[in-house]
Amino acid sequence: MTISVRKVATLGLLGAVLVGCGGGADSAGSVTPTAPAASPSPASAPASAKATGTAKPAAPGPKRAPAAPPTMAAGPQGRTPVYERRTGRSTEKTVALTFDADMTADQGPRAARGERFDNPELIATLRRLGVDATVFMTGRWAEEYPDQARSIGTDPRFEIANHSYSHYAFAEPCYGLPTVAGPDMAADVKRAFDSFRDAGAVNVVPYFRFPGGCYDDAALHALAPARVTAVQWDVVGGDAFAKDPDAVAEQVLSGVRPGSLVVLHCTRSAAPATERAIRRIVPELRSRGYRFVKVSELMRNG
Numbered sequence: 001m002t003i004s005v006r007k008v009a010t011l012g013l014l015g016a017v018l019v020g021c022g023g024g025a026d027s028a029g030s031v032t033p034t035a036p037a038a039s040p041s042p043a044s045a046p047a048s049a050k051a052t053g054t055a056k057p058a059a060p061g062p063k064r065a066p067a068a069p070p071t072m073a074a075g076p077q078g079r080t081p082v083y084e085r086r087t088g089r090s091t092e093k094t095v096a097l098t099f100d101a102d103m104t105a106d107q108g109p110r111a112a113r114g115e116r117f118d119n120p121e122l123i124a125t126l127r128r129l130g131v132d133a134t135v136f137m138t139g140r141w142a143e144e145y146p147d148q149a150r151s152i153g154t155d156p157r158f159e160i161a162n163h164s165y166s167h168y169a170f171a172e173p174c175y176g177l178p179t180v181a182g183p184d185m186a187a188d189v190k191r192a193f194d195s196f197r198d199a200g201a202v203n204v205v206p207y208f209r210f211p212g213g214c215y216d217d218a219a220l221h222a223l224a225p226a227r228v229t230a231v232q233w234d235v236v237g238g239d240a241f242a243k244d245p246d247a248v249a250e251q252v253l254s255g256v257r258p259g260s261l262v263v264l265h266c267t268r269s270a271a272p273a274t275e276r277a278i279r280r281i282v283p284e285l286r287s288r289g290y291r292f293v294k295v296s297e298l299m300r301n302g
Helices: 047-052 105-112 120-129 139-144 146-153 182-199 217-222 245-255 274-287 295-301
Strands: 094-101 133-137 158-162 204-208 229-231 260-265
Touching (some): 094 274, 105 139, 120 146, 133 139, 133 204, 139 146, 139 182, 158 182, 158 295, 204 295, 245 274
Parallel strands (some): 204 229
């Protein structure tokens, strides 16, 4: 069965596909769980120490390996699985704020002229407010801002997921984006993971967000060798090119439900209102009883 191209036709998405933000996974994004090591038993203390009653504190045992990020099983015929909020399935008041760090190869000259595709003030605000979040980063962004990619990707409050190498579409039509050829899709995703690794990021999860949210059956097949779980969203922040932070905040606040995934951006040049909107969104949702989680926790609990 052929799946038609999936899009989210919500206010602000057309602009959203043009902008962006500022380890247990291997270079292809797959994760192999590691069994935690057993803690040493007190009965294993040396006999001489027991006899004298002066036992020295036991040396610390091996650290437990961090839990592997949850993923979904492959779909029919090995298709890439797609994770999204299921209406009515979640009752716990958790919400995942996600930020797309978009940057295409042809924006390099603009960056060289001083245009900023990052937003360190937004990342600083998330830290100050104690918000866990997932950043869907393009490989090109990580190459342009490796210090920030490393800072985000080594902070336990954040995790980095894959948003392709250069924000080209994986299905067409998709808002006028150039398209990655089917045989190159898995390699494009791997190239992005390699960029995160080269920047020094370690909190990398095997999740992928289709640029523009556009995909079809052929893309799900072509992406299967990358061994990722595709992640969609149910709340569009509408922050792309928005100048009114209250309008962005209202759109998010009106759309969030238990278990929601919110898509926003953190680009100073193309989403300048996002940081100010977050200053309102976070306390308001907390006053409603919501807790902010990364996509990995939302998926694990769901």
